[in-house]
Amino acid sequence: MTDQIIVTGGLGFIGSNFVHRLLRSSRKNLRVTNIDNESLGSNRASLQDISEDKRYHFVKGDLADYEFTRRVVKNANLIVNFAAQTHVDRSIANSEPFFESNARAVFNLVRAANEVNVDRLVHISTDEVYGSIDRGSFDEESPLNPSSPYSATKAAADLIVCAWAATYKLQTVILRCTNNFGPWQHPEKFIPKAIIRSIRGKGIPIYGGGRQIRDWIYVDDFCAAIELAIQKGDPGQVYNISAGNELSNRDLAQRLLRLLDIPSAELVEVDDRPGHDFRYSLNSAKARRQLGWKPAIEFDAALTRTVNWYREHSSWWGHLATEKVLSELPWKEEW
Secondary structure (H helix, E strand, O other), rough: OOEEEEEEOOOOHHHHHHHHHHOOOOOOOOOEEEOOOOOOOHHHHHHHHHHHOOOOOEEEEOOHHHHHHHHHHHOOOEEEEEOOOOOOOHHHOOOOOHHHHHHHHHHHHHHHHHHHOOOEEEOOHHHHHHHHOOOOOOOOOOOOOOOOHHHHHHHHHHHHHHHHHHHHHOEEEEEOEEEEOOOOOOOHHHHHHHHHHHHHOEEEEOOOOOEEEEEEEEEHHHHHHHHHHHHHOOOEEEEOOOOOOOEHHHHHHHHHHHHHOOOOOOOEEEEEOOOOOOOOOOOHHHHHHOOEEEEEEEEOHHHHHHHHHHHOOOOHHHHOOOOOOOOOHHHOOHH
């Protein structure tokens, strides 16, 4: 029997890394269909190396269109949903695309998955749905308290998925992960932006003093957690995924400066963005216990690997890294 896997948003950062991971398998009975609307964050070049693999198929389309969504998922055994607008600063400047991609599209996806009897739907969420926490860590029972248009639309998507699991018994699993980093991440995100600006002789922008704290995970470690959730995750459950690498934005930027070793690179103090959460932190004990997951790549080694990848792949990011994308204050730009 052939495993028909739909990956939505597979031209984005985490999605493209997950597709690479799937196709590193030697399984001949695997068919991966990548559905992507090729909006911001999507890049065909991220999967150029596997475009000729006969197990891979790309379909361009928008999940906000229900008829399209139902048609493309009708033969799927499994759906892994990465598709989303994820740039928080852009959601502040222009929130409507975030509702369309993050909420309406998920409504269409679970509705279609239920109608065609998909075996399982794995929905990729974010730690930002919980909001900020001063001490301790959120677990899966913590209330949702989003503070940006981005995180609000992701929280809405989570609740939609949970409702279809409870009401229609759709076989779902939700993964909420901390900040990912690694290859094929859009230059607007903090780590690639810091690397690329430094390479170009510009400073690394630090919002509001840079005391905000994030927990960082290498993207392939998260992809490993997704695979385990597909295999072992209990239907209707939520799993937090975190690696325990909590750093302030300033500390992370200083680590990057040391790895880059570019004398002209420096930190640039800029205004903080509105509604900026101070600290994200997740308790991932449930995933470690029930899925048997734990991170495999040590943080400093993964950060070094990431810096080297961006140094060696300017052909991938060069056309994406415009002045506007690398702006010190992207939330003040018009998008």
